[in-house]
Amino acid sequence: MREKFYPESEQILFTNREIELETLDFYLEEFLNGIKENVCIFGLRRIGKTILIREFVKRHSEIKSIYLNFEFLFSVPIELSQNFILESAKWFFDKELEIYDLVALPGGEVVKRLLRELEKGESSKTVVIKLAFEYLRELGKEEKIVVFMDEFQEILKLKNYRDLRNILGIFREYINDENILFVISGSFPHIMRDMIANGESPIYNQFKELKLDYFEKESAYELISKVIECGEESKRLIYQLSGGHPFYIVSIAKRTKLIHRIYELSINPTTIKRAFLIETLYPEGGIYKHSSYLLNTVLSLAKYKAPLIGILNTLLKEDGLTQSEIAKKIKVSQGEARLYISELERLDILNRIEDRYYIEDKVFKMWLDLRKTGELGENPKDKPMEIYLKILERRYLRAKTELGKAKESEIREKLRDKFGIEFKPYLEKGIEFDGVGINNKYVNILEVKWKNKPADLRDIKKFLEKVEKSEFSTEKKRLLFVSKSGFTPSALKFANSNGIEVLDNNLKRYEK
Numbered sequence: 001m002r003e004k005f006y007p008e009s010e011q012i013l014f015t016n017r018e019i020e021l022e023t024l025d026f027y028l029e030e031f032l033n034g035i036k037e038n039v040c041i042f043g044l045r046r047i048g049k050t051i052l053i054r055e056f057v058k059r060h061s062e063i064k065s066i067y068l069n070f071e072f073l074f075s076v077p078i079e080l081s082q083n084f085i086l087e088s089a090k091w092f093f094d095k096e097l098e099i100y101d102l103v104a105l106p107g108g109e110v111v112k113r114l115l116r117e118l119e120k121g122e123s124s125k126t127v128v129i130k131l132a133f134e135y136l137r138e139l140g141k142e143e144k145i146v147v148f149m150d151e152f153q154e155i156l157k158l159k160n161y162r163d164l165r166n167i168l169g170i171f172r173e174y175i176n177d178e179n180i181l182f183v184i185s186g187s188f189p190h191i192m193r194d195m196i197a198n199g200e201s202p203i204y205n206q207f208k209e210l211k212l213d214y215f216e217k218e219s220a221y222e223l224i225s226k227v228i229e230c231g232e233e234s235k236r237l238i239y240q241l242s243g244g245h246p247f248y249i250v251s252i253a254k255r256t257k258l259i260h261r262i263y264e265l266s267i268n269p270t271t272i273k274r275a276f277l278i279e280t281l282y283p284e285g286g287i288y289k290h291s292s293y294l295l296n297t298v299l300s301l302a303k304y305k306a307p308l309i310g311i312l313n314t315l316l317k318e319d320g321l322t323q324s325e326i327a328k329k330i331k332v333s334q335g336e337a338r339l340y341i342s343e344l345e346r347l348d349i350l351n352r353i354e355d356r357y358y359i360e361d362k363v364f365k366m367w368l369d370l371r372k373t374g375e376l377g378e379n380p381k382d383k384p385m386e387i388y389l390k391i392l393e394r395r396y397l398r399a400k401t402e403l404g405k406a407k408e409s410e411i412r413e414k415l416r417d418k419f420g421i422e423f424k425p426y427l428e429k430g431i432e433f434d435g436v437g438i439n440n441k442y443v444n445i446l447e448v449k450w451k452n453k454p455a456d457l458r459d460i461k462k463f464l465e466k467v468e469k470s471e472f473s474t475e476k477k478r479l480l481f482v483s484k485s486g487f488t489p490s491a492l493k494f495a496n497s498n499g500i501e502v503l504d505n506n507l508k509r510y511e512k
């Protein structure tokens with residue numbers, strides 16, 4: 001049962017998520033001590049929610065677990081209730097059972113009531129759904145259980161039935177049992193958060209939040225190493241292409257391994273770029289499937305489909321526009337633009353930083369952009385692949401670093417004129433700074449971000465971490481951070497409280 005749930009091949013790859021596992025351990029311990037707090041895990045699709053649950057269940061064989069995935073449980077309420085009960089029983093009794101087998105087991109009374117209700121010509125949807133939760137309650141009386149409800153947002157589909165419009169209110173009646181710890185998990189962070197953190201929701205304030213994010217560099221490198229052997233440069237490229245999204249990391253690394261075998265391509269950056277293109281642009285590629293699924297889901301959930309495509313196409317040409325710029329480009333009023341944009345934000349397709357909008361998932365963005373371009377050929381060594389490689393490099397890989405380098409040296413010169421300090425690029429023991437200049441007072445360390453997005457908290461923290469790891473950690477220092485597009489408020493606050501000087505694109509002190 002548990003073996004099938006979490007195959008060995010997946011266990012081997014599991015990386016990081018230590019803090020999240022410890023957090024879940026904490027809530028489990030509290031639960032066992034009689035202080036229960038339900039948990040809500042959320043994060044983008046394929047960021048690693050289910051695998052986290054699997055790992056947790058594996059590590060806690062001492063406690064009864066029930067795992068329900070709402071994505072696969074139902075299309076109609078009656079089906080949901082039956083499947084819900086069957087799955088719960090399978091986990092609880094640790095074997096496959098038929099609905100009639102359950103009558104004689106703990107919770108059997110509830111099953112009898114369900115069967116009776118179903119025999120009626122028109123069974124009540126409310127009753128049927130309540131019985132499913134009732135069943136869990138009965139199992140909980142036998143023994144403490146952790147109940148995982150994955151892709152929980154799917155439950156909202158039940159709202160289409162008039163009797164079940166208040167499905168969350170129904171759920172609310174069951175979530176305070178002392179013997180059941182509920183861990184819900186879902187793929188649309190905005191929608192999930194709206195369920196548990198919006199005062200109007202029946203389950204407001206009933207769940208502790210646990211958010212899953214992209215991997216940082218160390219974890220990404222570790223995961224890559226579990227799939228293929230490759231050098232630092234290759235790892236950096238996979239990290240860059242994937243943005244630290246674990247599913248993308250695994251997809252690119254596995255495809256690289258495969259084409260390395262089959263086509264005898266050596267494992268180097270060019271092969272990795274080919275692997276990325278295959279994964280992203282061939283319909284059989286994992287990233288392709290994921291991206292087209294994402295687009296279809298978004299379009300099926302969205303009320304306004306045509307303008308959404310319009311906005312995405314606009315941002316493909318130029319990311320980081322304001323609402324009024326978007327309104328102008330797609331020729332709609334401000335009000336309409338706000339409506340469409342907020343829908344895309346709610347579906348986690350767009351991300352707002354200050355007042356500008358960006359496509360959240362960079363790989364999805366590349367897929368949207370490149371899939372229209374034409375034929376790829378069958379072999380990664382084919383001609384069309386070369387064309388795509390050039391596009392990829394030109395549009396998504398090269399611009400960033402080369403422009404960055406030119407700009408950095410220009411900034412170093414200007415800083416020399418302004419402060420009288422000679423900054424030099426620095427690279428020692430894997431630690432890179434855009435400039436280091438030593439004068440008789442301090443070590444001056446420079447970081448430059450020359451992108452169309454404001455530098456965020458993560459950027460500043462990374463800089464500080466680098467400094468702390470470097471040979472300068474104990475020296476007297478002056479830290480300078482230059483950002484072309486300003487800073488987010490949280491970044492600014494963090495910089496101020498850590499004595500980092502923030503400069504704008506004219507090297508003036510950044511003022512908001």
Ligand SMILES: Nc1ncnc2c1ncn2[C@@H]1O[C@H](COP(=O)(O)OP(=O)(O)O)[C@@H](O)[C@H]1O
Pocket residue numbers: 013014015016017043044045046047048049050051052187223246247248250
């Ligand atoms: N912590 C992790 N360690 C290793 N691989 C991971 C991790 N998180 C995600 N992955 C990879 O991404 C895939 C998708 O993860 P999954 O848990 O199914 O995502 P979600 O449930 O959030 O949609 C996994 O099958 C695995 O290949």
Ligand SMILES: [Mg+2]
Pocket residue numbers: 046049050051150
């Ligand atoms: Mg999942």
